[in-house]
Amino acid sequence: MDFQEYLNLQHRTFVQYYRCLSMSLLNKESVDENGNWVIMPPSALDRLSRLNVEYPMLFQIQNPGTERVTHCGVHEFVAEEGFIHMPTRLMAHLGVQENELVLVRNTLLPTATFVKLQPHTTDFLDVSHHKELLEYNFRKFICLTAGETIVVTEGERRYHLDVLEAQPADAVRTMDTDCAVDFAPPLDYVEPPPAPAPAPVASQANGEAPRFTGFAARMDGKPVEQAPPAPVPVGRQGDQPRQPAQFTGVAARVDGKPVELPPPAPSPAAASAGALGAPKSKVRFGAPSAAGSGNGRGVSKAEAAGGKEQEKRFTLGELKELTFIGIELLSILILHLLTIAKFAHFVPKYSRAAVLAPGGGPLPGRPWIGGGGGGRGGGGTAGVQARAARRGRAALRLGRRGADPCGWAGIACSAAGEVTGVKLHGLNLHDELSAAVCVLPRLAVLNVSRNALAGAVPPGLAACAALEVLDLSTNVLHGAVPPELYVLRALRRLFLSENLLAGEIPAAIGNLTALEELEIYSNNLTGKIPASIRTLRRLRVIRAGLNDISGPIPVELTECASLEVLGLAQNNLAGELPQELARLKNLTTLILWQNALSGEVPPELGSCTNLQMLALNDNAFTGGVPRELAALSSLLKLYIYRNQLDGTIPPELGNLQSVLEIDLSENKLPGIIPGELGRIPTLQLLYLFENRLQGSIPPELAQLSSIRKINNLTGMIPTAFQNLVGR
Known part of the structure; x- marks a missing residue:
């Protein structure tokens, strides 16, 4: 699920990222570690109640890295905020470890038949x-x-x-x-093996004792002279014809094809x-x-x-195919060590830990991913082959075979044959990331996202001087972002989201003057946003939500004139919203929900005429809803719920002719509902509940189809409301 989809679902269903912990850490005797029940934080209950989720509450839990899912119920809402406690069995099924991210959403399941x-x-x-x-x-x-x-x-x-x-x-x-x-x-x-068939016994139709049909032997060891068999009389008066003995030999076809024999009768054990x-x-x-x-x-x-266990078997050709795929994938990694400008030589004998010299000893260096078989899934060629088999050979099938990597999947080259891009995302790669890939002098794109890479971000990546796109998102990288990374003057897109990175955003980030997109959300980053961010004049996207960033929103941020998306939700930002945000004429998305921002909503935001989403909910804003927001002709979603707003609803909001959703609920808004809101032709959702609104419902609202909750109101419900067909 991408970030935009995640935001779009927030007002329609319960969907939330949590870091998972095992149930045993709670040390609660009332909770059985072995079930499929989870424990969620109190904020989840508040959110679920607000969405009117049906009982019993059922949830789908997904590993964002592998998209594997399971389902569960909720036992209690006593977990620490940002965490979910799960049974070890469910964590193992999803393939997640302690403190890794999972995506939780409510769901409805059919009854089992x-x-x-x-x-x-x-x-x-x-x-x-x-x-x-x-x-x-x-x-x-x-x-x-x-x-x-x-x-x-x-x-x-x-x-x-x-x-x-x-x-x-x-x-x-x-x-x-x-x-x-x-x-x-x-x-x-x-x-069980079939029981041997009993030996046939010859019988005489005339009641005589059966003839001896075995082999004779002399006590002195000399060969026995066998008499020729007597001819069988046929058709004599008074004789009964002999019954032919049952054939007990081996059948064969003249054309050489195999003979289809009837299956043996099942043994008693097999029948059981x-x-x-x-x-x-x-x-x-x-x-x-x-x-x-x-x-x-x-x-x-x-x-x-099949009704029984089907053992996975590969033909010899399939085994060769899997082996070749595993070797080819590793070839990509090893060649990064051996190539300077072009790929001219290929070393076929290697392991994940080192390349073998002709004498059998290891050469200096190491593959840029991996380090000797550690991590989940095993190491070496066998580990790669196993993962390739699980994820399907088509996912790793390379376009052309041979020593030239420019035809391999995930490798991009220039017209001169120089490697410019390495894209190995979503391949379940493990172990640590190495900077050895920087031996490629023209490398512009490095994408290893959606894997299971651990360890720290290597400072040696600073040697990738031509790097323009660095995507390490959705892994388990930890530690601080190395300051050496901020010397990459050509870097345009930096994606480090959904990891375990910690530390502060350093002032050296101002050196990335070519940066256009910065995504560092869902980590453990702390500290303040540095004032040096003002130098990033080309920056279009900042997504740094779901961290622990504190302090005020710096005024220097408004000097990023190209900014289109500013996402800082779910942090600890405090203070007032700077009026200088009005400078951001290209701003389309402003997402600041679930912080500690206070003061009044700046009326200057009405100057951001390209704004499409304004999400200021779950803060401590006071005052009223600025009437200047009515000038936002492109606005689609307005969320200022769960604040301390105490001014009246301006009737000018009826001029928002493109807005789809307005949520001003859970404030202290007094007065009446302006009838002008009924003039918004596109309005699909209007939340005004849990305020101090009075008076009657204006009949103009009968033109809307999605009114949910309006409280503390008097008067008759207009008869036109019977025509509403919304949800």
């Missing part, structure tokens, strides 16, 4: 009361998601079950419903295991409780469709 489960071990076959066991344990789960692993317990015994399939959707609600449950054979189930494949009687899922357990383990639908 069918669930297919696969036990991990055959000891689950010994349970004689599957229905009762599931009905008891499913009180712990309010919902199920296909691909996750749950744990059911009986005394001290724990049974891990993979959720192979759920109907009518991949995620279903399991509270108070009758649901059909089917089982697949256990993961460790082994088909196969019984798990038959649908059980319906299981009653009762009201859930906050308990449960498990390890995150996914099962693909391809495995679920």
Whole structure:
């Protein structure tokens, strides 16, 4: 989800980024670590109540890096602000660690009608009361998601079950419903070998004893002279015809094709295991409780469709293909060490930790990503191959094979064959980032976003003198941004968002005079915005929300004449909003919600005629809504809710002919609702609840279709309101 989509959803649904922590850190006995219940902060309850979210509250939790999802319910709202406590099982399923970001949004799930489960071990076959066991344990789960692993317990015994399939959707609600449950054979189930067929016994139709059909042997070891078989009399009077013996040899076709033999009869053990494949009687899922357990383990639908475990097998050609893809991907990384201007040589023998010299020893240096097999997912060529297989070979398929990297996916070259761009985003790369990539003298774009790179931002990236775009967003980088990074005079776009970066924004940022976009939101940055930012005259976008930046908004920021987007939401900014913001004639988006800003809303903002979104909610602004805001002819969304506004609503707001949403709720606005608001033809949302408004509802508002809440009003509701068809 990009930043703009995240903002657009704020007023329609609950959607919020949180840093996840395990449930065990709370040390609360009332919460079971093993269920699929989470604990959220108190602000979430306030937000959910405001949105009138239906009960039971269900949530989708997503890993932004891998887009893997799970679903859960909420147990309490007592977590620290900005954090969500989750069971270890859910964290493992999502592939997230402590303090990593997850995206939480409320959702509605259909009621479960069918669930297919696969036990991990055959000891689950010994349970004689599957229905009762599931009905008891499913009180712990309010919902199920296909691909996750749950744990059911009986005394001290724990049974891990993979959720192979759920109907009518991949995620279903399991509270108070009758649901059909089917089982697949256990993961460790082994088909027993077929019993050997009994040897045929010849019989005589006339009742005589059967002839000896074995082999003779002499005690002195000499060979036995076998007599020729006697001819069988046929058709003699009074004789019964012999019955032909059943053929017990090996069949073969004249054309050499294989013979299709009928399958052997199933053994009793196999029949017992196969019984798990038959649908059980319906299981009653009762009201859930906050308990449960498990390890995150996914099962693909391809495995679920067969009714038994489908072991992943590759042909020899596929194995060669995967191996070649893994080697080619690593070739990209190693060649960064060996190339100065052009890629002229290729070293095929290497590991992730070092390139091997002809004598077998390591050459100096290291690949620019990786460092000896650490991190999740393993190291070396096998680790890359495994990740390539998981994410699909098409994601890593290279355009042309050979030593020249200019034909490889993710590599851009100039007409002269010099590498100018490395784009390896979303490949689940692990370990640390190295500055060895800077041996490429014409490198202009480095994008390794949406991976799992850890460690600090290497100061050696300052050697990438030609770098124009640096995108390290959505990783797990930590520590301070190195000051050496601010000598990149050619840098135009710097993306460091969604990491664990800390420290202050240094004054040296003023050296990046070519900078056009700066995105550092969702980190742990502190301190004040430096006054040196005034030198960034080309800066168009600043997104630094969801940090811990404090102090006032500096007046020097208004000297960034090209600024179009200013996003500083969810920080600790204080003081008054500078009137000098009126200088920003190109400003289209001003997002300052959830800070500690105070004073009056500057009427000078009415001079920002290109403004489309003004979000000042969740602050401490006082006074009234400036009537000058009516001059914002391009304004689409006006959010000043949850402040201390105590002036009347200006009727001039009716001149906003393009606005879609106005939210002035949860203030202290007195007086009446101006009827001029009914003249806004595009208005879709009008929130005025929890104010001190009086008087009757103006009949002009009957032209609007999205009035939600209006309180403390008297008088009759106009009859024209019966024509409203909005939500």
